Amino acid sequence: MDIILLGPPGAGKGTQASRLQAERGMIQLSTGDMLRAAVASGSPIGLKAKAVMEAGELVSDAIVSALIGERLDDAGEAGVIFDGYPRTRAQAEALDLLLAERGRSLDYVIELVVDEEELVERIAGRFSCARCGAGYHDRFKRPKVEGECDVCGTTEFKRRPDDNEETVRTRLAEYRKKTAPILPYYEERGLVRRVDGMGSVDDVAAEIEEILDS
Numbered sequence: 709m710d711i712i713l714l715g716p717p718g719a720g721k722g723t724q725a726s727r728l729q730a731e732r733g734m735i736q737l738s739t740g741d742m743l744r745a746a747v748a749s750g751s752p753i754g755l756k757a758k759a760v761m762e763a764g765e766l767v768s769d770a771i772v773s774a775l776i777g778e779r780l781d782d783a784g785e786a787g788v789i790f791d792g793y794p795r796t797r798a799q800a801e802a803l804d805l806l807l808a809e810r811g812r813s814l815d816y817v818i819e820l821v822v823d824e825e826e827l828v829e830r831i832a833g834r835f836s837c838a839r840c841g842a843g844y845h846d847r848f849k850r851p852k853v854e855g856e857c858d859v860c861g862t863t864e865f866k867r868r869p870d871d872n873e874e875t876v877r878t879r880l881a882e883y884r885k886k887t888a889p890i891l892p893y894y895e896e897r898g899l900v901r902r903v904d905g906m907g908s909v910d911d912v913a914a915e916i917e918e919i920l921d922s
């Protein structure tokens with residue numbers, strides 16, 4: 709089963725995708741994670757993407773669709789969760805081609821719906837362990853022992869350079885202008901299912917499970 713998790717920044721796409729990966733053996737393909745890895749490695753793609761990402765704008769369609777194409781080749785029989793891709797009509801059309809070339813097709817586009825002020829609060833408070841990547845939040849999920857990662861015990865944490873209020877507002881504007889308009893493309897095909905992303909992580913996960921099992 710191949711699905712898209714669609715929603716604005718902070719809607720919970722990454723949280724739910726990694727859960728589906730762990731629980732169902734599906735493969736999470738996050739263009740945000742791929743681009744951050746490219747930036748960290750200093751590759752040519754990373755050099756092009758860095759400033760664009762830090763400004764909260766979208767990286768070019770050609771770059772992200774090429775990244776997805778490469779990773780799809782390794783997906784094999786496992787179902788794929790597209791997390792943060794597609795984000796424009798051109799990417800949606802590219803994804804259809806990439807899937808068709810590999811004999812695959814989309815089963816669902818699951819839209820996570822969350823209020824805008826909640827999104828800003830979720831993102832502006834987010835940080836993670838610098839060693840193992842475990843995720844935390846200033847208000848909703850602090851480490852059990854202050855300043856120490858619950859998972860690996862390190863005392864070093866990091867924040868994404870684009871996780872500040874000003875950049876989040878730009879990211880939300882990009883979502884409204886370029887990504888939300890692709891929903892009708894999938895609605896016409898009856899693929900869209902809406903999930904209330906304001907519930908707890910467990911509640912949202914249960915709603916998604918219900919869709920996948922239906």
Ligand code: AP5
Pocket residue numbers: 715716717718719720721722723724739740741743760761762764765766767768769772791792793794795799830831833834835843844845848870879905906907908909910912
């Ligand atoms: P990307 O990494 O995709 O960021 P994003 O879409 O802005 O999404 P986030 O990762 O911020 O949020 P999320 O929905 O995954 O939420 P999460 O689960 O983390 O993209 C970054 C940048 O890369 C883009 O701005 C762009 O420049 C570039 N890029 C990436 N893909 C691209 C593409 N296809 N085309 C062009 N450019 C691209 O949750 C957020 C927080 O909320 C966490 O702290 C989490 O613990 C918490 N949380 C999650 N669920 C809940 C819940 N139910 N209740 C309470 N808290 C919750």
